[in-house]
Amino acid sequence: MERNFPYDTEDLWNKDREHVVHPWQALENQHVEGSLIVAESENIYIYDSDGEKFIDGPGGMWCVNIGYGRDEMADAIADQVRRMPYYSPFTYFGTPPAAILAAKIAELAPGDLNNVFMSTSGSEANDSAIRFVQFFNNMLGRPDKKHVITRQDAYHGSTYLAASLCGKESDKNHMDLITDWVHHISSPNPYRRPDGQSIEDFRDAKVKELEDKILEIGADKVAAFIAEPVLASGGMIVPPPGYHKKTLEVCRKHDVIYISDEVVTGFGRLGHFFASEPVFDIVPDILTCAKGLTSGYLPLAATIISDRLYDQVEGKNSQGQSFSNGYTYSAHPVSCTAALKNIEIMEREKICEHVQEVGPYFQEKLEELRDLAIVGDVRGSHLMGCVEAVMDKETKESLTFKTSKVGKRIDVHAQDRGLILRPFGNMCVFSPPLIITKGQIDTMVGIMAESVEATMADLRSEGLWDG
Numbered sequence: 001m002e003r004n005f006p007y008d009t010e011d012l013w014n015k016d017r018e019h020v021v022h023p024w025q026a027l028e029n030q031h032v033e034g035s036l037i038v039a040e041s042e043n044i045y046i047y048d049s050d051g052e053k054f055i056d057g058p059g060g061m062w063c064v065n066i067g068y069g070r071d072e073m074a075d076a077i078a079d080q081v082r083r084m085p086y087y088s089p090f091t092y093f094g095t096p097p098a099a100i101l102a103a104k105i106a107e108l109a110p111g112d113l114n115n116v117f118m119s120t121s122g123s124e125a126n127d128s129a130i131r132f133v134q135f136f137n138n139m140l141g142r143p144d145k146k147h148v149i150t151r152q153d154a155y156h157g158s159t160y161l162a163a164s165l166c167g168k169e170s171d172k173n174h175m176d177l178i179t180d181w182v183h184h185i186s187s188p189n190p191y192r193r194p195d196g197q198s199i200e201d202f203r204d205a206k207v208k209e210l211e212d213k214i215l216e217i218g219a220d221k222v223a224a225f226i227a228e229p230v231l232a233s234g235g236m237i238v239p240p241p242g243y244h245k246k247t248l249e250v251c252r253k254h255d256v257i258y259i260s261d262e263v264v265t266g267f268g269r270l271g272h273f274f275a276s277e278p279v280f281d282i283v284p285d286i287l288t289c290a291k292g293l294t295s296g297y298l299p300l301a302a303t304i305i306s307d308r309l310y311d312q313v314e315g316k317n318s319q320g321q322s323f324s325n326g327y328t329y330s331a332h333p334v335s336c337t338a339a340l341k342n343i344e345i346m347e348r349e350k351i352c353e354h355v356q357e358v359g360p361y362f363q364e365k366l367e368e369l370r371d372l373a374i375v376g377d378v379r380g381s382h383l384m385g386c387v388e389a390v391m392d393k394e395t396k397e398s399l400t401f402k403t404s405k406v407g408k409r410i411d412v413h414a415q416d417r418g419l420i421l422r423p424f425g426n427m428c429v430f431s432p433p434l435i436i437t438k439g440q441i442d443t444m445v446g447i448m449a450e451s452v453e454a455t456m457a458d459l460r461s462e463g464l465w466d467g
């Protein structure tokens with residue numbers, strides 16, 4: 001398609017750096033470096049305001065699952081805006097898109113996850129999950145059962161509560177967080193397991209750590225365990241086989257609510273609408289999702305609560321109470337319309353089946369990068385992938401690489417070659433649009449290989465590495 005770029009890049013760049021405070025704004029460089037102004041998009045590609053074309057390796061923020069430029073999505077959104085752009089979602093009001101979507105989500109979700117509360121972001125979905133857990137225990141006369149267990153390397157969002165659930169050390173600098181009732185156990189990252197430990201022993205140690213933490217705090221005080229099935233922002237960490245099931249069993253044994261954060265893994269990224277049951281063999285008590293629910297076309301998130309929990313506080317068990325949690329834009333009818341269209345496209349085009357086919361291919365291609373001297377680990381599942389650089393493959397030492405911003409360096413070389421990456425410290429992660437083809441995967445991974453090689457050459461010439 002011929003594209004016309006009417007943008008004044010310099011003007012946009014100046015306005016952006018003078019006035020926009022971006023998420024995770026790097027303050028040191030704000031008034032020096034400008035951001036890449038992303039202006040247009042199509043399929044798996046984005047274009048900057050000068051017309052440069054890039055493969056979108058992270059799929060926006062891991063959310064543009066059906067890809068860019070869907071006319072039927074634009075039409076559906078416009079139709080709903082004309083019909084009715086907004087109405088209050090508060091009790092006693094509903095809208096057709098919200099009702100139809102909630103029923104569809106309940107149909108797609110595993111087990112008895114049938115009660116759908118909607119908000120606009122993954123952070124709010126996780127906040128609402130914890131708020132429900134607190135409300136639930138208060139209603140059941142257990143006001144002390146409030147502690148929440150989470151993990152190092154977890155990412156659950158950026159509201160005060162969701163940020164407190166995160167476990168990435170780099171995000172905690174100079175920020176206040178809830179510490180009295182949120183507890184962290186260690187990351188289930190198999191790459192970082194002790195030398196010589198089998199994967200099964202590592203798994204069992206991690207499961208035991210959860211149980212030990214519950215017992216240390218007191219099972220009568222622990223309300224919930226929250227876990228991403230694959231720790232996404234932490235570096236696409238896939239816990240060992242059986243870990244999910246065993247941690248769920250521990251939670252059940254101690255009457256601890258299991259919250260599965262499927263904000264990234266939901267809506268096709270692992271080849272299913274929800275990964276918990278088909279991939280990890282668990283049916284959580286609460287499941288949260290966002291991002292791919294609308295493929296990022298509009299903001300929407302859901303907190304899906306099981307009948308087992310919900311039935312205990314509704315109807316004759318309600319004690320005349322309300323669950324006082326909600327937002328003006330909960331279940332926004334236009335966002336719900338976008339989600340319904342997104343699901344329709346995913347089902348019609350069999351996008352989950354496509355991911356089941358191309359996902360293993362992507363992982364195979366990524367594996368080839370292991371031959372490069374600074375690549376310590378390559379991991380992921382389906383269309384989630386991570387390449388981790390280390391100083392030394394034997395010792396897995398990575399700190400020096402983090403401080404020399406190796407991930408960022410690789411990203412800069414990738415951008416020169418037409419690929420956007422998502423760097424984290426010494427890692428680069430991938431979560432491309434789910435419609436990506438095998439040919440596009442070859443190009444993407446080929447550019448990654450060249451970019452890693454170019455980075456290795458820089459590090460050698462700067463005397464930072466002699467590998």
Ligand SMILES: Cc1ncc(COP(=O)(O)O)c(C=O)c1O
Nearest residue numbers: 121122123155156157228263264
């Ligand atoms: C697993 C997970 N949970 C929650 C969130 C927070 O979602 P949001 O940025 O929409 O608030 C994210 C965002 O990246 C995420 O990766």
